[in-house]
Amino acid sequence: MTTAPTAPALAMPRIRPGRIVIWTLLFLGGVIMVTPLIFMFSTSLKTAGQVYDLRMIPAAPTLDNYIKVLSDGRFLRWFFNSTIIALTVTLSNVFFDSLVGYTLAKFRFRGRYFVFLAILSTLMIPTEMLVIPWYLMSAEFGWLNSYWGIMFPGMMTAFGTFLMKQFFETVPDDFLEAARIDGLNEFTIWWRIAMPLVTPALSALAIFTFLGNWTAFFWPLIVTTSQELYTLPIGLSSFAVEQAIQWEMIMTGASLATLPTLLVFLLLQRYIVRGVMLAGLKG
Amino acid sequence: MATIALRNLVKSYGKAEVIHGINLDIADGEFVVFVGPSGCGKSTTLRMIAGLEEVSGGDILIGDQVVNELDPKRRNIAMVFQNYAIYPHMSVRQNIAFGLYTSPLSRDQKDARVTEAAKMLGLEALLDRRPAALSGGQRQRVAIGRAMVRNPAAFLFDEPLSNLDAQLRAQMRIEIKRLHQRLGTTIAYVTHDQIEAMTMADRIVVMRDGHILQSGTPTEIYDAPVDVFTAQFIGSPSMNLLPAVDAGGRIVAQPGGPLLVGLRPHDLVVGVPDGAFTVSGEVTAVEPLGHETLVHFLAEGRPVTATAPARMIPAIGGTVQASAAAGALYLFDAATEKAMGRR
Ligand SMILES: Nc1ncnc2c1ncn2[C@@H]1O[C@H](COP(=O)(O)OP(=O)(O)OP(=O)(O)O)[C@@H](O)[C@H]1O
Ligand SMILES: [Mg+2]
Numbered sequence: 001m002t003t004a005p006t007a008p009a010l011a012m013p014r015i016r017p018g019r020i021v022i023w024t025l026l027f028l029g030g031v032i033m034v035t036p037l038i039f040m041f042s043t044s045l046k047t048a049g050q051v052y053d054l055r056m057i058p059a060a061p062t063l064d065n066y067i068k069v070l071s072d073g074r075f076l077r078w079f080f081n082s083t084i085i086a087l088t089v090t091l092s093n094v095f096f097d098s099l100v101g102y103t104l105a106k107f108r109f110r111g112r113y114f115v116f117l118a119i120l121s122t123l124m125i126p127t128e129m130l131v132i133p134w135y136l137m138s139a140e141f142g143w144l145n146s147y148w149g150i151m152f153p154g155m156m157t158a159f160g161t162f163l164m165k166q167f168f169e170t171v172p173d174d175f176l177e178a179a180r181i182d183g184l185n186e187f188t189i190w191w192r193i194a195m196p197l198v199t200p201a202l203s204a205l206a207i208f209t210f211l212g213n214w215t216a217f218f219w220p221l222i223v224t225t226s227q228e229l230y231t232l233p234i235g236l237s238s239f240a241v242e243q244a245i246q247w248e249m250i251m252t253g254a255s256l257a258t259l260p261t262l263l264v265f266l267l268l269q270r271y272i273v274r275g276v277m278l279a280g281l282k283g
Numbered sequence: 284m285a286t287i288a289l290r291n292l293v294k295s296y297g298k299a300e301v302i303h304g305i306n307l308d309i310a311d312g313e314f315v316v317f318v319g320p321s322g323c324g325k326s327t328t329l330r331m332i333a334g335l336e337e338v339s340g341g342d343i344l345i346g347d348q349v350v351n352e353l354d355p356k357r358r359n360i361a362m363v364f365q366n367y368a369i370y371p372h373m374s375v376r377q378n379i380a381f382g383l384y385t386s387p388l389s390r391d392q393k394d395a396r397v398t399e400a401a402k403m404l405g406l407e408a409l410l411d412r413r414p415a416a417l418s419g420g421q422r423q424r425v426a427i428g429r430a431m432v433r434n435p436a437a438f439l440f441d442e443p444l445s446n447l448d449a450q451l452r453a454q455m456r457i458e459i460k461r462l463h464q465r466l467g468t469t470i471a472y473v474t475h476d477q478i479e480a481m482t483m484a485d486r487i488v489v490m491r492d493g494h495i496l497q498s499g500t501p502t503e504i505y506d507a508p509v510d511v512f513t514a515q516f517i518g519s520p521s522m523n524l525l526p527a528v529d530a531g532g533r534i535v536a537q538p539g540g541p542l543l544v545g546l547r548p549h550d551l552v553v554g555v556p557d558g559a560f561t562v563s564g565e566v567t568a569v570e571p572l573g574h575e576t577l578v579h580f581l582a583e584g585r586p587v588t589a590t591a592p593a594r595m596i597p598a599i600g601g602t603v604q605a606s607a608a609a610g611a612l613y614l615f616d617a618a619t620e621k622a623m624g625r626r
Binding site: 172174175177178179180181182183184188193196197 | 333334335355356360361362364365366367368370371372381382384385429433
């Protein structure tokens with residue numbers, strides 16, 4: 001008997017030089033990404049006088065800023081607005097994008113290909129070009145300064161429809177036909193059979209839509225004028241202007257605004273990674 | 284319980300007609316098996332009966348009712364698919380109960396049906412499992428259970444066993460047949476496996492290129508195939524065919540002859556000195572099966588398969604002579620390939 005065979009098991013796993021380079025780069029990238037977040041959080045714990053003292057860990061951390069921000073009714077209002085809007089738009093996308101995607105994937109009808117191309121082609125039009133028509137339309141219909149005005153452009157998206165169509169195509173027809181023979185109507189087949197089979201895609205769609213709407217800035221800024229209806233990002237930027245750059249307050253607001261995003265990421269990390277891979281995006 | 288009738292049934296996809304006006308009557312409680320090569324239109328026919336494909340011409344009757352325009356659910360039929368089509372996000376119990384989704388039965392009645400079906404199919408212990416944790420055979424049983432709970436007028440099966448291994452397939456064949464005997468429900472069953480057709484069917488329907496070539500009991504089709512195609516399709520190993528002439532009452536092999544003589548390998552025996560028909564040739568391969576040996580040889584340049592008694596294994600490269608007894612010969616017209624009787 002010799003101890004030789006056990007030696008490799010105890011030794012450090014062999015590390016290839018290429019790996020070290022990759023890890024170093026990833027680590028540096030991570031640091032670059034995280035630093036502003038840490039600064040945001042640390043500034044939110046400082047008093048006004050300490051803001052330009054660039055220490056990572058504040059000398060005397062305090063929660064005063066949070067109390068101040070939260071006791072200002074407007075912030076809660078904006079937080080509430082953002083939550084309602086992001087949730088509604090997300091639910092709407094999950095429902096309608098998949099309904100249309102399913103129809104395009106699983107039903108043969110005249111003009112199907114044309115409809116699909118028409119939807120897809122809207123992906124090529126940048127938001128900046130659409131804002132003016134949206135605005136004119138909202139003004140015409142009296143949608144300015146309303147939740148609906150903020151939400152309507154995003155209630156359905158071409159990307160979501162396309163994503164869901166691709167996924168519904170992977171659902172075998174047999175599943176749907178078996179249900180048809182069992183007497184389910186088409187809506188129930190979609191809801192009870194097809195939807196549960198594409199949950200990974202649905203969660204990806206939900207996450208992307210929620211985050212996109214939570215952080216949306218350009219359109220909500222244009223369509224709202226009354227502070228009552230601001231979403232968080234708009235509210236925070238107005239904060240920045242009127243507070244004459246009180247960084248600690250701005251950073252406190254920003255920290256609070258980031259919270260849901262962080263929560264979504266932490267809780268649904270698994271799905272996000274899978275979703276990104278599924279959607280074939282680069283993250 | 285129901286009869287099913289096809290009257291001049293036609294199916295076209297765009298301009299391409301794939302079913303060319305077929306006629307068939309399936310009796311109440313009959314087990315009919317559709318066989319034929321890939322692409323001959325078996326699935327299309329079955330799917331039209333189920334209501335999953337529109338009828339392009341002719342009529343389908345279930346009972347006395349023309350069902351051409353009826354939704355699948357109004358036809359009271361159940362279908363079992365090749366890929367089982369059981370739902371991965373539901374338990375076995377939920378899958379079986381799904382057959383009763385729209386049924387007006389009470390919850391207790393539904394539960395009773397599910398339990399009864401599970402018992403019949405030996406699935407009781409698996410009711411709370413997910414399909415992912417089942418074997419192929421178990422999954423197929425779940426699919427059958429789901430069809431059974433509905434008490435349909437007829438079952439339609441589309442190649443239900445083709446994803447199973449040979450042993451399981453043999454076992455499921457027997458189970459489905461037993462189920463049929465027990466329930467007595469009309470069954471239309473599609474397969475391209477002639478063994479399934481022979482072993483399970485009350486009646487076999489042989490299809491080719493969107494036509495029905497022949498329909499009859501397994502023995503009828505085996506004993507009296509209407510043409511060369513059916514003769515070669517039914518029976519394993521496949522029937523030998525050799526050009527021949529009728530030389531004054533005796534059939535002899537002759538290249539380019541006006542007849543084709545068909546000989547089932549089982550009837551063509553090596554080492555028997557003489558019979559109604561004799562061929563000889565050089566052995567190319569032997570397959571000892573234990574109880575007998577399959578002998579492949581070339582006669583007049585054509586491959587022929589014969590059988591040899593168990594312990595007699597001819598050498599490869601040697602010459603063998605094989606003959607068939609009177610009554611074992613199938614004659615066909617070489618030009619039309621239609622049957623001309625037995626000899
Ligand atoms: N949706 C369709 N569009 C056009 N042609 C089709 C369609 N479905 C089937 N066909 C054609 O109809 C013919 C019959 O197909 P079918 O699926 O009924 O064959 P099958 O006998 O079931 O074959 P297999 O044993 O391979 O399942 C084939 O030639 C096929 O190409
Ligand atoms: Mg088929």
